[in-house]
Amino acid sequence: SNHAFAAGPSTKERSFIAIKPDGVHRGMISNIISRFEQKGYKLVGIKVIVPGMDLAKAHYAEHEGKPFFNKLTSFLTSGPVVAMVWEGKEVIKYGRTMIGATNPLASAPGTIRGDFCVDMGRNMIHGSDGPESAQREIALWFQPSEIAEYESATQSWVYE
Ligand code: UDP
Numbered sequence: 001s002n003h004a005f006a007a008g009p010s011t012k013e014r015s016f017i018a019i020k021p022d023g024v025h026r027g028m029i030s031n032i033i034s035r036f037e038q039k040g041y042k043l044v045g046i047k048v049i050v051p052g053m054d055l056a057k058a059h060y061a062e063h064e065g066k067p068f069f070n071k072l073t074s075f076l077t078s079g080p081v082v083a084m085v086w087e088g089k090e091v092i093k094y095g096r097t098m099i100g101a102t103n104p105l106a107s108a109p110g111t112i113r114g115d116f117c118v119d120m121g122r123n124m125i126h127g128s129d130g131p132e133s134a135q136r137e138i139a140l141w142f143q144p145s146e147i148a149e150y151e152s153a154t155q156s157w158v159y160e
Contacts, residue, residue, distance in 0.1 A: 011159055014044065014085055015092040015128045016137035017099075021079030022117075023124035024048075029082055032112060032125060035098060036086050040158035045085030045138075045147045053077050058140055059126075071121060083141045089159070092134050095127045 019032055037043065051059070056073040063069050086095065100111030104123050107114035117123045128134035138147075152158075 009089050011089050011155075012087060013089065013091050013131075013134075014087050014138060015095045015134050016126070016141060017084045017086050017095060017128075018126040018141075019082040019084075020076060020124055020126060021081060022075075022122045024080045024082060026116070026124070028116060028124060031116075033084075035112065036095070039088075039094075039098070040154070041086045041088040041091050041095075042152045043084060044087045044149070045083075045142050047083050047142075047146065048080050049083055049141075050080055051077055055140070059137065068121070075121060085138055085142060085147055092128050092131060096129065099125050099127045 017036070019029055023029070023032065033043070053073060056076040057064070059076070060069065060072055063072065098112060100107030100113035102113075102123065103120050104113040104117035107117070109115060112125050113123050128137050
């Protein structure tokens with residue numbers, strides 16, 4: 001079959017990725033950013049923020065009522081979070097692959113959680129789990145003016 005005119009997955013897909021307070025305190029910011037950067041993904045938004053309880057609860061709204069909800073939101077508000085928006089082909093799904101399973105002890109070595117984490121409540125990083133949550137989370141954490149629109153100089157070396 002002729003795929004010459006097939007658009008394929010968008011190189012403009014965006015995911016919300018956040019380094020949680022444990023990752024910041026443990027000095028993992030540069031390691032985590034490096035992994036996404038070296039993969040070929042493009043950083044279009046980043047800030048350090050100690051989120052308030054309203055933001056934490058809105059971010060994890062899908063978990064409201066679950067037994068771990070209070071400790072989860074308390075932990076997120078306990079310190080600095082590096083909130084990021086990464087862009088690239090299938091960044092949502094592949095970003096989750098790079099992050100690993102929710103339980104770090106079930107995460108493969110080579111993943112962020114597999115390499116650095118042990119407990120579920122200290123799994124260091126968040127990544128959007130689908131297009132709808134990515135859009136919702138980006139809008140929750142970032143103003144449109146805080147997202148940089150640019151073409152990476154490496155674009156044609158990462159994408160054919
Ligand atoms: N979490 C927890 N205990 C659980 C389930 C989840 O502490 O039994 C925490 C964990 O830090 C996880 C977050 O709640 O990252 C959100 O849960 P989710 O199922 O959305 O996992 P994720 O998408 O982060 O892998």
